[in-house]
Amino acid sequence: xxxxxxxxxxxxxxxxxxxxxxxxxxxxxxxxxxxxxxxxxxxxxxxxxxxxxxxxxxxxxxxxxxxxxxxxxxxxxxxxxxxxxxxxxxxxxxxxxxxxxxxxxxxxxxxxxxxxxxxxxxxxxxxxxxxxxxxxxxxxxxxxxxxxxxxxxxxxxxxxxxxxxxxxxxxxxxxxxxxxxxxxxxxxxxxxxxxxxxxxxxxxxxxxxxxxxxxxxxxxxxxxxxxxxxxxxxxxxxxxxxxxxxxxxxxxxxxxxxxxxxxxxxxxxxxxxxxxxxxxxxxxxxxxxxxxxxxxxxxxxxxxxxxxxxxxxxxxxxxxxxxxxxxxxxxxxxxxxxxxxxxxxxxxxxxxxxxxxxxxxxxxxxxxxxxxxxxxxxxxxxxxxxxxxxxxxxxxxxxxxxxxxxxxxxxxxxxxxxxxxxxxxxxx
Numbered sequence: 001x002x003x004x005x006x007x008x009x010x011x012x013x014x015x016x017x018x019x020x021x022x023x024x025x026x027x028x029x030x031x032x033x034x035x036x037x038x039x040x041x042x043x044x045x046x047x048x049x050x051x052x053x054x055x056x057x058x059x060x061x062x063x064x065x066x067x068x069x070x071x072x073x074x075x076x077x078x079x080x081x082x083x084x085x086x087x088x089x090x091x092x093x094x095x096x097x098x099x100x101x102x103x104x105x106x107x108x109x110x111x112x113x114x115x116x117x118x119x120x121x122x123x124x125x126x127x128x129x130x131x132x133x134x135x136x137x138x139x140x141x142x143x144x145x146x147x148x149x150x151x152x153x154x155x156x157x158x159x160x161x162x163x164x165x166x167x168x169x170x171x172x173x174x175x176x177x178x179x180x181x182x183x184x185x186x187x188x189x190x191x192x193x194x195x196x197x198x199x200x201x202x203x204x205x206x207x208x209x210x211x212x213x214x215x216x217x218x219x220x221x222x223x224x225x226x227x228x229x230x231x232x233x234x235x236x237x238x239x240x241x242x243x244x245x246x247x248x249x250x251x252x253x254x255x256x257x258x259x260x261x262x263x264x265x266x267x268x269x270x271x272x273x274x275x276x277x278x279x280x281x282x283x284x285x286x287x288x289x290x291x292x293x294x295x296x297x298x299x300x301x302x303x304x305x306x307x308x309x310x311x312x313x314x315x316x317x318x319x320x321x322x323x324x325x326x327x328x329x330x331x332x333x334x335x336x337x338x339x340x341x342x343x344x345x346x347x348x349x350x351x352x353x354x355x356x357x358x359x360x361x362x363x364x365x366x367x368x369x370x371x372x373x374x375x376x377x378x379x380x381x382x383x384x385x386x387x388x389x390x391x392x393x394x395x396x397x398x399x400x401x402x403x404x405x406x407x408x409x410x411x412x413x414x415x416x417x418x419x420x421x422x423x424x425x426x427x428x
Contacts, residue, residue: 005068010316010340012073013265013301014190021194024066024201026210029230033057033206035386036225036232038213038248039240041071042189042371043364045196046115046379047238051386052203059232060205061225063212067193069244073342074372075263075291075303076186077129077281078112081105083350083370085145086153095152097395102153104395108377109184112192115376121195124188124296128280132166132178138285139163139177146179157183171274174327175284186281186293189372196376213248218358235360238382242365242375243345251357254403256366258343261303264320265338266331268298275300275328289369290323300324300331316341344369347401354378354396366401 015021035051037044040062048060062068081102082089089098116123133139142160149155158181167173169180201207215226216237223237239249243258269275276282281293290304304323316339325332346368347353353366362385364378381393 005064008068008073008340008342010262011338012190012263012340013295013299013338014072014188016338018188018190018194021065021190022197024197024207024209027059027061027208027227027230027232031059031206031230031232033059033232033234035059035236035238036061036223036234037238037240038216038225039069039238039242039244040066040197040207040209041069041240041242042193042196042375043242043379043382044238044240045071045193045200046376047240047382048205048207048379049196049200049203050380050383052200052205054383054387056383056386058200058205059208059234060200061208061211061213061227061232063210063244065209066197066207067190070242070342070344070371071375072190072193073263073340074189074261074344075281075293075301076189076372077283077291077293078109078184078186078373079129079283079370080109080155080158080181080184081153082374083352083368087145087148090152092400099153100395102155104377104392105374106155108373111380112187112373112376116187116192116195119195119199121192121199123192123195125185126187126279126281126293126296127182127185128278129181129184129186130161130166130169130178130280130282131181131284132161132170132175132282133285134175135285136176142177142179155183157181169276169278169280170282170327171276172327178285180280187372188295192376216249216358216361218361221360223360236386237361239357239361239363240365240379242367242371243343245365249357249361249363251355252353252363252365255347255353255355255401256345257347257404259346260341261344261369262316262320262339262341263301263303264317264324264336265295266300266302266324267335267337269294269300269331269334270298273298275331290327292324299337300328300334315339344371348404349399349401351399351401352378352396353401354393354399355401356397 037060146160292302347366350368
C-alpha cells in the first residue's frame with residue numbers, strides 16, 4: 001500500500017524496501033491486561049515481545065502505524081556504548097559506573113543482533129562504523145579515545161585513522177582523521193520494526209494501530225489509559241512515545257525534546273564508486289551531526305540537517321544534496337530518489353531518560369540519536385523490571401537528566417537559539 005505518515009514528512013526508502021508491512025486494527029472497546037504499552041516503536045515493541053514471551057497479558061497501542069516515528073525513519077547506525085563517550089561518563093560518574101553503563105550498551109548491541117538472528121529477521125546488517133573529525137583540533141581526541149577504549153574499557157575494536165586513511169575509507173578528503181570501529185555496524189531499521197511486530201504478535205501480545213492515548217490515570221494500584229474508543233486497565237504501564245509524546249505526560253515532556261532529522265537516499269552509486277568502499281557507516285564531529293552510509297544495494301543514505309522544534313524544511317532533497325556535494329563534489333547532481341524526516345527525542349545532556357513518572361508508570365525515551373541499539377534493549381530491561389528485576393534499568397533511571405529550561409512555553413525557542421549557536425560553531 002502507499003502510506004504517507006501524518007506526523008513525519010516524506011516517504012522513506014525504508015518503507016519501499018522493507019517488504020510487507022501488515023496493518024493492525026484500532027482498539028474498539030475496553031481491555032484489561034497486566035501491562036499496557038503506549039507507543040509502537042522499538043522500545044514498546046521490544047517490551048511487548050519480551051513480556052508476552054514471558055507469559056504476561058500485554059496490550060500495546062500506537063497512535064499511527066508501528067515504526068512510524070523515529071524507529072522506522074532513522075539512520076540505522078548502531079554505534080558503540082552510550083551516546084556519550086565512555087571517558088566522558090567516567091569524568092561525571094567515576095570509572096565503575098561508566099564501565100557498567102558501557103557494558104550495558106554493549107549488551108544492547110549483542111542483544112539486537114541475537115534477537116534478529118533467533119527470530120529470523122533479516123535486518124540487512126553491514127559491519128563497521130567510521131567516526132570522523134571535521135576540524136583538525138578534534139583529531140587528537142579521537143586518537144586518545146581509541147587508546148582509552150582498548151586500555152580502560154576492554155574494547156579493542158576501535159582504531160585511530162590519520163587523514164590519509166580517513167580519506168581512503170571515506171572516498172573524501174573533507175575530514176582530518178577519526179576512528180574505525182569494527183565491532184559495530186548498521187541495519188535496515190524498518191525491517192527490524194516489522195520483524196519485532198511479528199514476534200510480539202506470535203507471542204500473544206494484543207497490538208493496536210490508529211489508537212492514540214488520550215490520558216493516563218494511576219490510582220489505587222491500577223493504571224487506566226484512555227483512547228478514543230475504549231479504556232485499557234492494567235497493573236503497569238510503559239510510556240514509549242519518545243519524541244512523539246506531545247502533552248500526554250508532563251514529566252516526560254519536560255525532559256524530552258523533539259528535533260527533526262532528515263535523510264535522503266540516492267540512486268545506487270555502482271560497484272565502481274569510491275564512496276565508502278568498505279561499506280562502513282559514518283558519523284562526524286559536528287554538534288549538528290552528519291551521518292551517512294551505503295545501503296546493501298549501493299545507495300548513499302545521507303542524514304545531515306536537523307531542525308529544532310516543529311517546523312519541517314520545504315524541500316529535503318535540496319538541503320541533503322547540498323551537504324552531500326560538500327563531501328563528495330562528484331555527486332553534486334546525483335539523483336535523490338527519497339527524502340524523508342522524523343523526530344528524534346533528545347535530553348539536555350544527550351543521555352536517555354527513564355523515570356517512574358507516576359505510580360506503576362515508567363517512561364523511556366530521549367535516546368538522543370543513539371536509539372537504534374538502546375531502545376530495543378530498554379524494552380527488554382522493562383520486561384525484566386515487570387518480572388521483578390529492576391537493577392539494570394536502574395542504571396539508566398539514576399542518570400542525571402535535568403528538564404529543559406523555560407517551561408512548556410519557552411523551552412522550544414530557547415533550545416532553537418542554543419542549538420543554532422552550536423550549529424554556527426560547527427562552521428567556524
